[in-house]
Amino acid sequence: MLGLLQKFREGLSKTHDKLVGEIKRIVTRAPKLDPESLDELEAALIGCDIGVETALRIVEEVRNASAEVGRASRTASGEVDVVAIAKRIASEALNSGPLALRQAARPPTVVLLAGVNGTGKTTSTAKLAHQLKQDGRSVLLAACDTFRAAAIEQLKIWGQRTGCDVIAGQYGADSAAIAFDALDAAISRKCDYLLIDTAGCLHTKKNLMDEMAKMRRVIRKRVPDAPHETLLALDATTGVNGLNQAREFHQALGVTGLIVTKLDGTAKGGIVVAINRELKIPVKFIGVGEQADDLQPFDAKAFADALFS
Numbered sequence: 001m002l003g004l005l006q007k008f009r010e011g012l013s014k015t016h017d018k019l020v021g022e023i024k025r026i027v028t029r030a031p032k033l034d035p036e037s038l039d040e041l042e043a044a045l046i047g048c049d050i051g052v053e054t055a056l057r058i059v060e061e062v063r064n065a066s067a068e069v070g071r072a073s074r075t076a077s078g079e080v081d082v083v084a085i086a087k088r089i090a091s092e093a094l095n096s097g098p099l100a101l102r103q104a105a106r107p108p109t110v111v112l113l114a115g116v117n118g119t120g121k122t123t124s125t126a127k128l129a130h131q132l133k134q135d136g137r138s139v140l141l142a143a144c145d146t147f148r149a150a151a152i153e154q155l156k157i158w159g160q161r162t163g164c165d166v167i168a169g170q171y172g173a174d175s176a177a178i179a180f181d182a183l184d185a186a187i188s189r190k191c192d193y194l195l196i197d198t199a200g201c202l203h204t205k206k207n208l209m210d211e212m213a214k215m216r217r218v219i220r221k222r223v224p225d226a227p228h229e230t231l232l233a234l235d236a237t238t239g240v241n242g243l244n245q246a247r248e249f250h251q252a253l254g255v256t257g258l259i260v261t262k263l264d265g266t267a268k269g270g271i272v273v274a275i276n277r278e279l280k281i282p283v284k285f286i287g288v289g290e291q292a293d294d295l296q297p298f299d300a301k302a303f304a305d306a307l308f309s
């Protein structure tokens with residue numbers, strides 16, 4: 001558990017350092033928290049993409065606490081404990097939801113990974129495969145990105161690294177047909193999981209979204225309740241733009257969970273709070289690096305701790 005918290009902390013250190021640094025600077029300069037400092041606090045919170053609504057709630061609570069004569073929410077030296085207030089409200093906003101991967105009644109559990117170009121679908125597929133293998137599960141990968149150059153080789157390399165077979169076709173082949181073949185293979189090999197890597201598609205490009213929808217329909221002909229999870233990879237560094245992507249994908253595909261990637265590379269990790277609050281789609285995993293073991297199951301409390309402690 002300590003290891004997990006440590007990983008969270010390291011992965012979120014950019015956001016943490018910026019946010020806590022700004023809060024400390026504001027509080028040190030104006031311990032009484034005048035209106036100008038509260039404005040600055042609001043700007044700092046919004047700047048980490050925590051969401052306007054959550055930022056305003058934090059500022060409101062801080063304002064109330066500084067007006068109070070009592071010692072609630074105060075540090076030992078009598079100042080308002082801004083960090084503690086922010087942490088409490090952020091963790092309240094993080095509706096944790098059902099976090100474990102949904103399981104098929106009968107294996108294989110089929111997991112489809114979707115997302116805009118370069119958000120980290122393939123890497124997340126590999127990381128998930130690695131995690132499942134570590135738990136002793138058998139995993140088959142489907143290379144359904146037949147579109148981008150070298151996408152198939154990229155997944156095959158990850159297959160070798162993680163010890164998973166990869167079902168692939170030719171470039172330009174129908175991705176739905178490959179998904180169907182891979183599902184057949186997963187069933188006959190009695191695999192626990194089939195993870196399907198798909199082509200990056202812009203949420204604004206209708207034909208690519210249609211292709212994703214077709215893939216789902218074809219899979220369902222074989223296993224009516226599949227895919228059991230449709231995970232959307234969202235790049236944290238794109239900030240609030242990710243919210244729009246998620247909305248569109250959700251409408252087209254019925255996203256069941258999010259993987260927020262590249263949190264290690266941004267000071268805008270607050271986006272996870274905004275996503276949780278506004279979309280009501282659970283964040284199931286976060287990506288905090290480029291290696292196979294850099295995927296963390298999402299934990300609301302550890303996240304709020306890492307952000308503000």
Ligand SMILES: Nc1nc2c(ncn2[C@@H]2O[C@H](COP(=O)(O)OP(=O)(O)OP(=O)(O)O)[C@@H](O)[C@H]2O)c(=O)[nH]1
Nearest residue numbers: 117118119120121122123200261262287288289290
């Ligand atoms: N630092 C960091 N890099 C990441 C993370 N996840 C993915 N990346 C990197 O982001 C780049 C794109 O990742 P991919 O997994 O290829 O993304 P993709 O969505 O499959 O891309 P396309 O298939 O081209 O649409 C790679 O260089 C990854 O190593 C993460 O959590 N942290």
Ligand SMILES: [Mg+2]
Nearest residue numbers: 121122145151
């Ligand atoms: Mg890819």
